[in-house]
Amino acid sequence: MALLDIFIFYGMLGLFIVSFLSSIIPIPTEAVVFGLLGAGGDSGIIFIILTLGSILGAVLGYFIGKHGLTKLIHYSKNKKKQEQTNRYFRKYGALLLLASPWIPIICNLASMIAGIRNYDLKRFLILISIANIIKCFAIVYLSITIIGWWTRFVK
Numbered sequence: 001m002a003l004l005d006i007f008i009f010y011g012m013l014g015l016f017i018v019s020f021l022s023s024i025i026p027i028p029t030e031a032v033v034f035g036l037l038g039a040g041g042d043s044g045i046i047f048i049i050l051t052l053g054s055i056l057g058a059v060l061g062y063f064i065g066k067h068g069l070t071k072l073i074h075y076s077k078n079k080k081k082q083e084q085t086n087r088y089f090r091k092y093g094a095l096l097l098l099a100s101p102w103i104p105i106i107c108n109l110a111s112m113i114a115g116i117r118n119y120d121l122k123r124f125l126i127l128i129s130i131a132n133i134i135k136c137f138a139i140v141y142l143s144i145t146i147i148g149w150w151t152r153f154v155k
């Protein structure tokens with residue numbers, strides 16, 4: 001928990017860093033959002049920074065997959081299996097990208113997989129933006145609700 005306290009200490013910059021990194025490595029952003037809102041942070045600014053960091057982190061994951069991991073991963077010599085995997089991702093990739101921010105660990109891999117599979121960048125940006133906007137709104141809204149509920153009972 002000490003790591004999250006550091007992010008909270010740095011305020012909005014810490015929130016941006018944790019939201020950016022959480023798209024690549026599994027770090028929970030919820031505690032930082034909760035801490036900043038509990039300290040009186042502006043929910044609109046927190047939402048914007050959280051969303052922007054999450055989207056930019058996912059884009060970095062996409063480019064890591066597209067330009068970094070494809071060079072490291074040796075594709076199977078079985079062309080039939082490779083084509084089957086590509087078809088599967090073309091068919092279900094949009095669903096995976098829309099659901100990925102909600103699934104721990106998968107959210108970190110989905111962007112990289114999209115890059116490895118050379119998923120259309122514009123489509124990727126639209127899907128990942130929609131998914132992250134919805135998730136970030138839910139995180140901020142639920143945090144505000146919990147803080148409001150908590151303060152009524154603690155007084």
